[in-house]
Amino acid sequence: xxxxxxxxxxxxxxxxxxxxxxPRSLGMAFAVPAAMIIFFGYVIxxxxxxxxxxxxxxxxxxxxxxxxxxxxxxxxxxxxQRTDNRHEAERLLDRGSVRMxxxxxxxxxKNLAAGEPAPVQALVDGxxxxxxxxxxxxxxxxxxxxxxxxxxxxxQRSARPVDAASRVWYNETLESSNMIVPGLVAVIMMxxxxxxxxxxxxxxxxxxxxxxxxxxxVHRVEVILGKLLPYLGIGLVDVTAAVLIGMVxxxxxxxxxxxxxxxxxxxxxxxxxxxxxxxSAAFKSQLLATQTALxxxxxxSLILSGLMFDIAGMPLVLRVLSNVVPAKYFIVVLRxxxxxxxxxxxxxxxxxxxxxxxxxxLGLAVLSFRKELA
Amino acid sequence: MSLVSRDRLLQMxxxxxxxxxxxxxxxxxxxxxxxMQLLMFGYAVNTDVRNAEMFVVDRDRTAQxxxxxxxxxxxxxxxxxxxxxxxxxxxxxxDHGRVLIGIEIPAGFSASIDAGRHAEVQxxxxxxRANTANVALGYATQIINRFGLEHRxxxxxxxxxxxxxxxxxxxxxxxxxxxxxxxxxxVPAVMGTIMMMMSLLLTSLxxxxxxxxxxxxQLMVSPLKPAELILGxxxxxxxxxxxxLLLIMAVALxxxxxxxxGSLVVLFAASFCFTLSGLGVGLFISTVSNTQQEAFMSxxxxxxxxxxxxxxxxxxxxxPGPLQPITLLNPLRHYLVVVRGVFLKGAGWSIxxxxxxxxxxxxxxLLALSMKRFRKTSA
Numbered sequence: 001x002x003x004x005x006x007x008x009x010x011x012x013x014x015x016x017x018x019x020x021x022x023p024r025s026l027g028m029a030f031a032v033p034a035a036m037i038i039f040f041g042y043v044i045x046x047x048x049x050x051x052x053x054x055x056x057x058x059x060x061x062x063x064x065x066x067x068x069x070x071x072x073x074x075x076x077x078x079x080x081q082r083t084d085n086r087h088e089a090e091r092l093l094d095r096g097s098v099r100m101x102x103x104x105x106x107x108x109x110k111n112l113a114a115g116e117p118a119p120v121q122a123l124v125d126g127x128x129x130x131x132x133x134x135x136x137x138x139x140x141x142x143x144x145x146x147x148x149x150x151x152x153x154x155x156q157r158s159a160r161p162v163d164a165a166s167r168v169w170y171n172e173t174l175e176s177s178n179m180i181v182p183g184l185v186a187v188i189m190m191x192x193x194x195x196x197x198x199x200x201x202x203x204x205x206x207x208x209x210x211x212x213x214x215x216x217x218v219h220r221v222e223v224i225l226g227k228l229l230p231y232l233g234i235g236l237v238d239v240t241a242a243v244l245i246g247m248v249x250x251x252x253x254x255x256x257x258x259x260x261x262x263x264x265x266x267x268x269x270x271x272x273x274x275x276x277x278x279x280s281a282a283f284k285s286q287l288l289a290t291q292t293a294l295x296x297x298x299x300x301s302l303i304l305s306g307l308m309f310d311i312a313g314m315p316l317v318l319r320v321l322s323n324v325v326p327a328k329y330f331i332v333v334l335r336x337x338x339x340x341x342x343x344x345x346x347x348x349x350x351x352x353x354x355x356x357x358x359x360x361x362l363g364l365a366v367l368s369f370r371k372e373l374a
Numbered sequence: 375m376s377l378v379s380r381d382r383l384l385q386m387x388x389x390x391x392x393x394x395x396x397x398x399x400x401x402x403x404x405x406x407x408x409x410m411q412l413l414m415f416g417y418a419v420n421t422d423v424r425n426a427e428m429f430v431v432d433r434d435r436t437a438q439x440x441x442x443x444x445x446x447x448x449x450x451x452x453x454x455x456x457x458x459x460x461x462x463x464x465x466x467x468x469d470h471g472r473v474l475i476g477i478e479i480p481a482g483f484s485a486s487i488d489a490g491r492h493a494e495v496q497x498x499x500x501x502x503r504a505n506t507a508n509v510a511l512g513y514a515t516q517i518i519n520r521f522g523l524e525h526r527x528x529x530x531x532x533x534x535x536x537x538x539x540x541x542x543x544x545x546x547x548x549x550x551x552x553x554x555x556x557x558x559x560x561v562p563a564v565m566g567t568i569m570m571m572m573s574l575l576l577t578s579l580x581x582x583x584x585x586x587x588x589x590x591x592q593l594m595v596s597p598l599k600p601a602e603l604i605l606g607x608x609x610x611x612x613x614x615x616x617x618x619l620l621l622i623m624a625v626a627l628x629x630x631x632x633x634x635x636g637s638l639v640v641l642f643a644a645s646f647c648f649t650l651s652g653l654g655v656g657l658f659i660s661t662v663s664n665t666q667q668e669a670f671m672s673x674x675x676x677x678x679x680x681x682x683x684x685x686x687x688x689x690x691x692x693x694p695g696p697l698q699p700i701t702l703l704n705p706l707r708h709y710l711v712v713v714r715g716v717f718l719k720g721a722g723w724s725i726x727x728x729x730x731x732x733x734x735x736x737x738x739x740l741l742a743l744s745m746k747r748f749r750k751t752s753a
Binding site for chain 1: 520552
């Protein structure tokens with residue numbers, strides 16, 4: 001049987017009709033991604049702010065006050081309490097009212113002036129290791145800068161030894177949303193697209209309409225492409241909306257080529273939608289298909305994609321595994337086009353990965369779809 | 375006739391359990407998937423920076439510039455993956471995402487140090503990876519500061535009696551989790567999110583599925599009371615969720631070696647109350663949806679914010695002000711406080727009772743709501 005564009009379009013029209021008749025689902029297919037981008041753009045932030053401090057200043061000298069001022073001046077810390085009592089401070093930590101206790105022991109200023117080590121202790125609530133590590137890192141850099149300044153004053157040499165002049169490329173203000181929003185588009189579309197198609201074939205099986213479909217003279221490629229087309233339309237609208245939201249609501253710069261993004265997005269969506277159809281056809285049950293689609297897309301694309309956690313720091317097994325997570329490549333593409341303004345000369349490898357993903361997704365979908373009812 | 379007959383309820387529970395566990399694929403989904411998720415989270419979730427790729431442009435090529443690079447790599451935070459002569463190569467490597475950070479040591483670096491003059495190195499980080507970039511910058515700055523101070527001290531010591539520059543000795547200690555392992559904090563929290571996800575997944579499709587397949591009518595004409603039907607739909611899920619909890623806990627304790635400092639009774643009581651609210655939400659979604667697709671989308675719409683606003687990955691205190699009170703409506707948030715409290719801090723009833731009570735209230739209200747809703751739709 002030859003493929004016919006006519007039958008393919010008829011199939012697509014049928015699927016679009018289904019979609020139109022279920023306005024609630026259709027509405028959600030548009031609203032969910034947009035809402036998610038807005039919502040997560042605000043929520044997801046690795047900036048650690050408002051770190052609540054208790055300060056135990058046993059020295060009460062000019063230097064100790066300067067150190068506390070230096071901590072506060074960075075804007076990351078806020079002092080909840082100054083106290084003289086060690087137990088009081090520890091109780092605050094236990095109750096969770098403060099995250100860190102800074103202890104400056106007596107003799108701090110004297111030691112500094114004499115060129116002896118002047119200990120400062122930071123006691124941090126380590127339960128939330130990530131926040132604790134970031135907070136310690138902030139405090140450590142502030143104290144080390146303070147220390148460099150003060151000791152050099154003492155040595156009457158005004159020139160500071162070595163300075164690190166740091167510049168942040170692509171994202172000068174280190175704005176979390178600039179990093180998160182482009183990546184979010186990839187993760188959300190991965191989940192949504194797989195969800196959209198995960199039900200299509202299972203639904204036909206469960207409702208018994210598969211028999212009708214089997215009886216019609218359509219080729220399975222036509223069925224798959226026909227089912228895919230309307231969802232591809234939805235997906236492209238979703239991505240466009242997400243990109244616009246990112247630019248307008250979150251002020252994320254868009255430095256690259258929109259057409260390149262469109263092409264890459266189409267490939268990515270075809271792959272993901274195909275994956276959804278594959279799951280749907282393989283399980284034939286909407287319940288199982290949705291569960292599988294959720295598990296197959298949600299966690300890997302959230303965790304192994306490099307959106308939030310650096311892949312280089314993961315154990316080897318996960319690093320290897322991350323190579324088959326399509327969202328990983330799409331995130332590189334999105335960040336590249338949004339923030340770096342780079343084109344195919346840099347992103348060609350990701351482009352190849354996208355094409356491979358689209359081919360695999362579609363291939364799996366077509367192969368898994370059988371019209372036999374047995 | 376009493377509201378619930380034990381016999382009929384047991385029959386219904388048996389039917390539901392059979393339906394859930396009959397299919398090996400579904401069994402796998404129920405018991406293997408949670409463990410896989412836990413393993414993945416346990417290993418992957420880490421925001422510390424280790425072995426970050428670094429590009430070195432060393433125009434000084436002296437012992438001191440090499441010492442600085444060594445100091446950076448010896449920390450374990452950085453490893454040199456590329457080096458070059460021109461800054462353009464560094465930019466190119468950043469463009470391709472091959473390195474996270476680049477350091478440029480200018481010519482005359484060691485001469486400045488030896489003369490006691492100000493020396494400067496350039497750090498360039500890939501800001502499209504904002505969080506990692508931030509942490510990496512912090513480490514690099516500290517290492518470079520320390521390096522500078524050590525060399526100045528050595529220089530002054532050589533030139534005769536000079537004050538020693540010991541400076542501030544910053545010591546840190548972390549309570550509850552001395553090695554600051556993210557895993558210890560995250561694994562207990564993953565338990566909460568998995569339980570929520572599973573109880574929602576299982577119940578949100580429960581009623582709407584029967585409606586779509588047409589078996590809801592059969593259930594309606596059977597002598598089952600609405601209460602029995604609801605309990606019959608939820609209790610099996612609760613049983614499965616509980617088995618999942620035990621399974622995940624076993625992995626957390628024996629595989630990851632997460633310390634358990636509190637009381638099992640407190641944890642189980644809280645888990646029970648928490649499961650009630652998960653079931654309540656799921657059932658509510660199931661009764662208001664017409665198709666499984668709709669139910670699924672609604673569940674998803676609820677689940678993601680619930681996870682994001684729970685304090686699981688993002689500290690609630692760092693969220694924008696207006697969002698913080700909203701998190702109080704999230705059962706998962708309260709459950710995570712309990713799980714982390716019990717596991718890490720050994721907290722008991724005296725500290726955790728407000729959270730457990732809140733969870734119980736959520737559970738009762740949500741289940742009651744969905745029952746009311748169910749009667750209406752089934753009438």
